[in-house]
Amino acid sequence: MTQQQALYKYSLRLGDNALILSARLSEWCSNAPFLEEDLALTNMALDLIGRAQAMLKYAGEVDGNGKTEDDLAYRRSEREYYNNLIMELPNGDFAYTMVRQLFVSTFELFFFEELQKSTDATLAAIGAKTLKEVKYHHLHAKDWVIRLGDGTAESNRRVQQAVNQLWMYTGELFEMDGTDALLMKDGIAVNAEHLKMGWIQMVTQILALANIELPADGYMQTGSRMGIHTEHLGHILSEMQYLQRAYPDATW
Amino acid sequence: MVVPRFDKEQILDILATIPDPEIPVVNILEMGMVKDVVIGDDGYEVIITPTYSGCPAVGMITADIRSTLEAKGVVPTTVRMVYDPAWTTDWMTDIAKKKLHDYGIAPPLHSSCNDEMLGNNTITCPRCGSERTRLLSRFGSTACKALYKCDACMEPFEYFKCH
Numbered sequence: 095m096t097q098q099q100a101l102y103k104y105s106l107r108l109g110d111n112a113l114i115l116s117a118r119l120s121e122w123c124s125n126a127p128f129l130e131e132d133l134a135l136t137n138m139a140l141d142l143i144g145r146a147q148a149m150l151k152y153a154g155e156v157d158g159n160g161k162t163e164d165d166l167a168y169r170r171s172e173r174e175y176y177n178n179l180i181m182e183l184p185n186g187d188f189a190y191t192m193v194r195q196l197f198v199s200t201f202e203l204f205f206f207e208e209l210q211k212s213t214d215a216t217l218a219a220i221g222a223k224t225l226k227e228v229k230y231h232h233l234h235a236k237d238w239v240i241r242l243g244d245g246t247a248e249s250n251r252r253v254q255q256a257v258n259q260l261w262m263y264t265g266e267l268f269e270m271d272g273t274d275a276l277l278m279k280d281g282i283a284v285n286a287e288h289l290k291m292g293w294i295q296m297v298t299q300i301l302a303l304a305n306i307e308l309p310a311d312g313y314m315q316t317g318s319r320m321g322i323h324t325e326h327l328g329h330i331l332s333e334m335q336y337l338q339r340a341y342p343d344a345t346w
Numbered sequence: 347m348v349v350p351r352f353d354k355e356q357i358l359d360i361l362a363t364i365p366d367p368e369i370p371v372v373n374i375l376e377m378g379m380v381k382d383v384v385i386g387d388d389g390y391e392v393i394i395t396p397t398y399s400g401c402p403a404v405g406m407i408t409a410d411i412r413s414t415l416e417a418k419g420v421v422p423t424t425v426r427m428v429y430d431p432a433w434t435t436d437w438m439t440d441i442a443k444k445k446l447h448d449y450g451i452a453p454p455l456h457s458s459c460n461d462e463m464l465g466n467n468t469i470t471c472p473r474c475g476s477e478r479t480r481l482l483s484r485f486g487s488t489a490c491k492a493l494y495k496c497d498a499c500m501e502p503f504e505y506f507k508c509h
Contacts, residue, residue, distance in 0.1 A: 134484065137489055141400045223399050227398065234485070
């Protein structure tokens with residue numbers, strides 16, 4: 095693997111994470127519990143789509159074969175997608191979506207804090223921009239998880255259930271492979287493993303305030319680094335890519 | 347035919363006529379979105395930066411810049427988007443903040459992002475001037491605004507988030 099190939103894959107990964115979580119959050123549009131929350135979820139989806147656009151555009155430039163961000167979003171199949179599995183899981187109930195937001199945005203607080211120091215100027219610039227936005231995502235998720243967890247018996251039960259179900263998808267966030275190793279040598283990639291301690295501490299603190307128990311460490315699901323996904327990603331792509339698949343090169 | 351040449355100042359004057367599509371009382375220069383104008387041998391390049399990465403107005407702003415400049419004979423023009431350094435509300439001019447306030451949007455407080463994160467900012471109601479306001483939602487009708495309510499005049503209002 096050359097550095098160019100590694101950088102292409104790394105940018106795809108970051109772009110795919112943002113794109114797929116954005117698709118999931120967008121599904122809440124007009125379905126959220128109340129209007130302000132509807133706006134909040136779609137606002138965050140918008141931040142994510144902007145990040146996906148920037149990352150995939152850069153991936154296309156690094157690849158150097160003239161692919162645009164749209165080509166990369168609409169013309170790759172599941173096995174060519176590298177988003178973490180947690181991003182593609184169906185929304186579940188509102189508690190489930192908020193717990194995922196908490197896990198992901200807490201990770202991203204730490205991740206983009208580091209990525210903004212990358213020696214790759216483009217990744218650093220997108221990282222700095224993203225960090226500002228992620229801070230709001232994190233506060234939002236944290237407020238809701240505490241409010242629901244420390245709420246009624248029913249809302250507490252649902253948050254606890256979501257935490258239990260999502261926990262095994264959090265290990266993948268910190269996974270690293272040859273791509274990371276190669277890019278880390280030149281200070282381009284973030285050492286994700288190093289972020290785990292801080293993440294656990296912050297999540298533990300928040301869940302304690304929410305009267306939620308941390309699940310015991312157990313099996314962690316993996317696969318996305320190799321493009322192996324849950325059955326859910328294909329359904330997202332079939333909807334998202336339909337137009338470009340049915341009418342290639344359609345524009346308006 | 348002699349193609350007229352424009353200097354940077356003339357181009358900036360033209361760009362100052364382009365409103366922000368979502369908050370039309372302010373223009374794109376006052377918003378701090380125009381980073382530079384580069385005049386080359388074969389054309390003009392306008393460098394802009396987005397307020398938020400997913401800001402849907404960017405496409406329209408890009409189109410507006412090109413069409414407005416072309417209409418004035420500033421051709422050929424390209425628009426390039428950069429992310430570094432990341433846009434901050436500190437780049438908004440005082441005039442822009444005053445205009446936002448008069449439009450009914452509470453302007454961002456200067457360099458107060460960390461306080462804002464902790465909820466320590468006091469936001470003044472742009473309608474009645476009261477400080478008895480409270481946050482309804484950190485996310486408003488556009489990516490750059492939060493929703494507030496004034497407990498004095500009871501009116502809801504938007505606050506341009508510090509960023």
